[in-house]
Amino acid sequence: MWSNSCIFFVILVLSFIGENLCQTTPVWTYECIEGYCQKRRITPGSENTAISLSACQLLCSGYGSLWPQPTGEISIGNVLVHINFNSIDILEGRGENSVASLIRAGGKNFKKQIESLATPRAINSGGKSLIVTMDIADPEKTQLTLDTDESYSLKVSETSDGRMNATISAPTYFGGRHGLETLGQVIIYDDLRDQLQMPKDVYITDKPVYPYRGILLDTARNYISVATIKRTIDAISASKLNTLHWHITDTHSFPYVSTSRPELSQIGAYSKKKVYTPSDVEEIVKYAKERGVRVLPEFDAPAHVGEGWQDTDFVACFNKQPWQDYCVEPPCGQFDPTRPKLYDALENIYKDMIAQFNPDIFHMGGDEVSMSCWNSTPSIVEWMKAAYGWDRKEEDFIKLWDVFQSQALERFDRQAGKKIPIVMWTSTLTKKEYVEQYLPKDRYIIQIWTTGRDKVVSELLDAGYRLILSNYDALYLDCGYAGWVQGGNNWCSPYIGWQKLYDNSPAEIGGNRKNQFLGAEAALWTEQVDDTSVDSRIWPRAAALAERLWAEPTTNWRAAEPRMLIHRQRLVNRGIQADALEPEWCLQYEENCPLGGKFNRP
Amino acid sequence: MWSNSCIFFVILVLSFIGENLCQTTPVWTYECIEGYCQKRRITPGSENTAISLSACQLLCSGYGSLWPQPTGEISIGNVLVHINFNSIDILEGRGENSVASLIRAGGKNFKKQIESLATPRAINSGGKSLIVTMDIADPEKTQLTLDTDESYSLKVSETSDGRMNATISAPTYFGGRHGLETLGQVIIYDDLRDQLQMPKDVYITDKPVYPYRGILLDTARNYISVATIKRTIDAISASKLNTLHWHITDTHSFPYVSTSRPELSQIGAYSKKKVYTPSDVEEIVKYAKERGVRVLPEFDAPAHVGEGWQDTDFVACFNKQPWQDYCVEPPCGQFDPTRPKLYDALENIYKDMIAQFNPDIFHMGGDEVSMSCWNSTPSIVEWMKAAYGWDRKEEDFIKLWDVFQSQALERFDRQAGKKIPIVMWTSTLTKKEYVEQYLPKDRYIIQIWTTGRDKVVSELLDAGYRLILSNYDALYLDCGYAGWVQGGNNWCSPYIGWQKLYDNSPAEIGGNRKNQFLGAEAALWTEQVDDTSVDSRIWPRAAALAERLWAEPTTNWRAAEPRMLIHRQRLVNRGIQADALEPEWCLQYEENCPLGGKFNRP
Incomplete structure (x- = not known):
């Protein structure tokens, strides 16, 4: 996935975030090599194309930085856009009903988590709006049972007027909330550019194996x-x-x-x-x-x-x-x-x-x-x-x-x-x-x-x-x-x-x-x-x-x-x-630490 | 020590703290049995003679609640007095010199620790003044070395006008600070009476075995x-x-x-x-x-x-x-x-x-x-x-x-x-x-x-x-x-x-x-x-x-x-x-938990 489109990704990101680049010259970028993020020195002149660890983690391998791994379809596009924390809105989809107050609480919690990722400056640094639509089929199911359907689907796309849309569809609130968690996990903080970012396109369907x-x-x-x-x-x-x-x-x-x-x-x-x-x-x-x-x-x-x-x-x-x-x-x-x-x-x-x-x-x-x-x-x-x-x-x-x-x-x-x-x-x-x-x-x-x-x-x-x-x-x-x-x-x-x-x-x-x-x-x-x-x-x-x-x-x-180390950090x-499970070094050079790891071969 | 004077201790304490007894009737008292504190039901009519766990721990056994155990003489009297946090003063003993700023810092730290023991109400509940005199023989030794003498002696007594005096004598600040730590460990918070208390008489000499x-x-x-x-x-x-x-x-x-x-x-x-x-x-x-x-x-x-x-x-x-x-x-x-x-x-x-x-x-x-x-x-x-x-x-x-x-x-x-x-x-x-x-x-x-x-x-x-x-x-x-x-x-x-x-x-x-x-x-x-x-x-x-x-x-x-559990709590x-090392139950019923403990005998 990465190897074909890495350059495309970098160019697109920088077409609109270049001006926010931090004052201190960054020293490290991350490259996706054989599906693993590796810390690499930024070469002179390439500062603007540096990739943050969180961006690399999200896009480098099949499951990105998601935990647990989804069980259905998964497609995470490799174009990241800068989003505006102050323009994130969670809509309840089908009006006032038993599940609406749960969605409001879930949305509040979701925003708190996103906020905790970033610096105050990043929170207020502009970017695209994000509208999250929670489409819950059965608004009366507000108690989790052994029979509850916890499945969900998540679709992220850009509207024609340049806003980001995320639609979470689920039979119950419990599935919908999992979708919100997944959405939270594809929003990242880019510490090189001091921004919240998310992929322009995401499609995930998902449900648990055990109730x-x-x-x-x-x-x-x-x-x-x-x-x-x-x-x-x-x-x-x-x-x-x-x-x-x-x-x-x-x-x-x-x-x-x-x-x-x-x-x-x-x-x-x-x-x-x-x-x-x-x-x-x-x-x-x-x-x-x-x-x-x-x-x-x-x-x-x-x-x-x-x-x-x-x-x-x-x-x-x-x-x-x-x-x-x-x-x-x-x-x-x-x-x-x-x-x-x-x-x-x-x-x-x-x-x-x-x-x-x-x-x-x-x-x-x-x-x-x-x-x-x-x-x-x-x-x-x-x-x-x-x-x-x-x-x-x-x-x-x-x-x-x-x-x-x-x-x-x-x-x-x-x-x-x-x-x-x-x-x-x-x-x-x-x-x-x-x-x-x-x-x-x-x-x-x-x-x-x-x-x-x-x-x-x-x-x-x-x-x-x-x-x-x-x-x-x-x-x-x-x-x-x-x-x-x-x-x-x-x-x-x-x-x-x-x-x-x-x-x-x-x-x-x-x-x-x-x-x-x-x-x-x-x-x-x-x-x-x-x-x-x-x-x-x-x-x-x-x-x-x-x-x-x-x-x-x-x-x-x-x-x-590698994802386990990311989730621990989350x-x-x-x-x-x-x-902590391992030295932070092993998070920055994925798969370099375990015996028999990818980069241990002579 | 305890068995002979337990009743005397209780009477003395209550002669001046009875009026501060908490509103809620206490349920538990602690008895010192064979050198170990045991939680016991308060019997009707004996509420006023209830003993807090911290008081019991301090007075029940030879080393009290001190950690580490002193290596010299140790005598902790069994009469506790109510002390006034707001009237604790640390004196530097021999005037302004190189060690004086260390003593000020040590004293500030000491007071912070005492404060953390108690409720705000207990902090402001009156009691006796406490004057701590730091008598440091060599005021110029402000660097710890392998030859530093870390010994100290601590003497607590009551003055004729009813104030508490604690004198810490030590060759160096480093010994004196250990003395301050020991003093801090004989000051307790009595949760039954919501008070800071300390023994009326203490004499301890102490020094470490290894430098x-x-x-x-x-x-x-x-x-x-x-x-x-x-x-x-x-x-x-x-x-x-x-x-x-x-x-x-x-x-x-x-x-x-x-x-x-x-x-x-x-x-x-x-x-x-x-x-x-x-x-x-x-x-x-x-x-x-x-x-x-x-x-x-x-x-x-x-x-x-x-x-x-x-x-x-x-x-x-x-x-x-x-x-x-x-x-x-x-x-x-x-x-x-x-x-x-x-x-x-x-x-x-x-x-x-x-x-x-x-x-x-x-x-x-x-x-x-x-x-x-x-x-x-x-x-x-x-x-x-x-x-x-x-x-x-x-x-x-x-x-x-x-x-x-x-x-x-x-x-x-x-x-x-x-x-x-x-x-x-x-x-x-x-x-x-x-x-x-x-x-x-x-x-x-x-x-x-x-x-x-x-x-x-x-x-x-x-x-x-x-x-x-x-x-x-x-x-x-x-x-x-x-x-x-x-x-x-x-x-x-x-x-x-x-x-x-x-x-x-x-x-x-x-x-x-x-x-x-x-x-x-x-x-x-x-x-x-x-x-x-x-x-x-x-x-x-x-x-x-x-x-x-x-x-x-x-x-x-x-x-x-038992002292290890107390120090962990400290x-x-x-x-x-x-x-945590053990269930809190084992702190409240000392020596009931280990195999072969005192109270495990048939």
Whole structure:
């Protein structure tokens, strides 16, 4: 593409931007060589034809600087025009309707992102107007579900009177917003000319492969501020993921302010300030929706409870020592299914969460239930014997768990008023011998957290379950750091590089049952993370998952490496403290760094 | 200490702070049990005797919440008094002299730190005055050297008219500043009463075990902003380390603006903005000195050069491919010792650095010289043959290296006007068979970067060299992340936990030659780090090294764990984005988390 038209491109650009050339003589230009941008010295006399890194990145290879790579048609013309930030308008296409306020919010967000690319001088340096038309076919679809059509098309062209037109057509707002993100990614800042620019012609059609593309954030092991949660949503949306799975409570703390049971957070939060009030939740859910993101609440039970419940008798084994006998990490704590009033409390919490989140799916947790916790609680064992004649074997405790889960679900359904899909983690209950008896496959979605090669994956697929893949060996972002209950490194070490997330393919794992994968999710458990490093733990690694889920590319991380570095930079420009992956040198000399790269051949 | 006087303490505190008790009824108090703070429910009627976590931490165990642990006498009385932030005054003790402006700066910094602990309401809530007297014996010693006496004593008492007096006595400002840091650490914010408090009586004498206690920051693989460098200095100083080793240039970029050779950064910086101007350097050096920190500049040579030198013929193998044949990471580049004008350029750079840093020691790098780079450059090999009749064996290239190093040192000395100690990394040149011939031990300090068990350590000790320990297996903070020249993890994986830094003892490694260790240094090489995660990579892990070097404790990390969590929180309060180590729960229930901890016994 480039080799034939590079000179044409340069001439056209300079026909109208020459006068804005920066005062300082630029030293470097970028050449597109074999599809990779290479930093090259500007030769005397050729200063005016210098090409900025961002222009080169956008035009040098097939997917330009887009992340994730589009799955349909893609054509990015190689003529760049100078656009005027102050003349960007987003039109809603079909007048006032339910989706119009979302479009207004999306447009505002889009403009903020464009603004963050450039200097104030570039913002006010004139250029062509840009009219963005959002043509959303179904203006009533304002809730993301597993069936939502997230496709879009984007067409950019110049009008006869010299303005730029961008039309985004999509069945739903959620697709339209992806189109807006793509449009944002083809607008660049040229640091040589101090201008915002975009290609004169673009045509892209695009849609994701998997409907569920998530990030899990745990806000209970350590508290995560509302501002950080919002930044996480910004980055989710920049990467065309669509779900923030909010693991909001756990044994360690109960930061969720339940309107019905306010005492839980009064006692259970780390401090008075480390809570999520109803208005915080409302704000987060709204913020996410505007960015095309579902907030999926998890109320994990019957294990992973403790702090907050001290004034009840609902929790067994709380902070029981030595903890390693009763749970997987300190402190221990697990609901006692034999307490009838427990279910009233659960129903209250479900009611609050349903009202605030309006969830299309709900997560009930269900991981790491300790049989030895229940087994070591005499009243529980006695109740099992007295009520049902049950013994103390695994299958007996599974029945006890079913007592809990059935009642919890009944209470949930009563509050929801309908039967929405429930997600649960793999556990003893999802073992082949129990799962079909206790977790109907038309109701439950199973989230895998064991390894991708664990036989439970194929067993659940064979049994017909819909799955979400969070195999810890590729998708747990907390792995690899120091031990915290002992020296050495933490349990799921080593650290997982972005390359491993990229290459972790549900299609490959699922084989001919791949369609049962709704998608996947990268998880950040926060035992060793709080506000200071949420961004750098999740990003840019989770963006590698994003491209895998959006496109299921047949290529591996090596092909994506130059774009990955560009996307990381994009996240940083938008205020996300994403980790650096390589020296900046490797961004300026694409494909010079990896072993076996294009420019490594003798 | 606590068990006998706990009730007395509570009564005294409440005799004058009862009226300030927050409106919201507190839920939690902290009890000191067997030397550890435990969160406990406040029982009805005992609200007024509730103890804040920070008060408990300060008074519950021998070292309180101090980091690093003092090495001399320590006595912290268990009566806390409310102090008035607006009535804190720092007196300079002996009138106007060279050290007075440092004390003013140190005092200002101290007050800023205290202010950051508390709410605005607490700042203005009254309390006792605090007069801090800085009694510095030698007011002329304003440069930190390897011989500087960093000891201090701190005495806090109440005057007859009810004011608080703190006297810090020290031979030098550098000791006095450590005393100020310690004073800052015994002032706490009580969140139950919304007050700043401090013990009525304190007596501490203290001094470090090792004179060199450093952090290396690489600003060439990726650019690090001046603001981030300053934050790093803040944290160095909070942890009583004393050196920022600034690896300022490398093959990847040349951000250092040399007044004599400005073209180097014009060509070699990643961008026009990613540079360190003379005024940036001046600002950083001054900022560091005020905080008791030496900035040690490294100009790494003859390897680790490339970008910036393109207009000269001084560099061999620059960006030569395949890179793995000519260097350890891309891009390659190494000075060509046969170019006579090279030494003029070096002398210019030394001149600029000496003027700006006024270094008491200087780092000449000298690591990872590639024999195959020189060997593959025909002009070099021919010169060796023609000038000296040298062949192409290792010892011949070592002689070539000596040609470089001798001339570089001569030029350096000429500019310095005196012979200051030079630090160099372990390398082929420091092997037993070469080191004494080429690097005189009265002139060179060797910095170890191989493992702590490498025989080069004992060989250099036996030969009588002074050493700085940066063994990568315990002190390289960049280890454990993703690979960047290939998949998997980076070369020195796994990630090194703070526990390993804590337990990495120069005394143990040095045995009966331990006195030849000047100290140690944790290194952050920045191939995979830039501004977004410098803080979280270095901190709080480097603070573990800080206590090791300050105190050489006979205990290991387990004994330090509760204080480590407190110090991490301190760094965060001061604006350092230090990584979380454990759930906040483990801070609130000390010693409940580790395997084998006090509260884990059945």
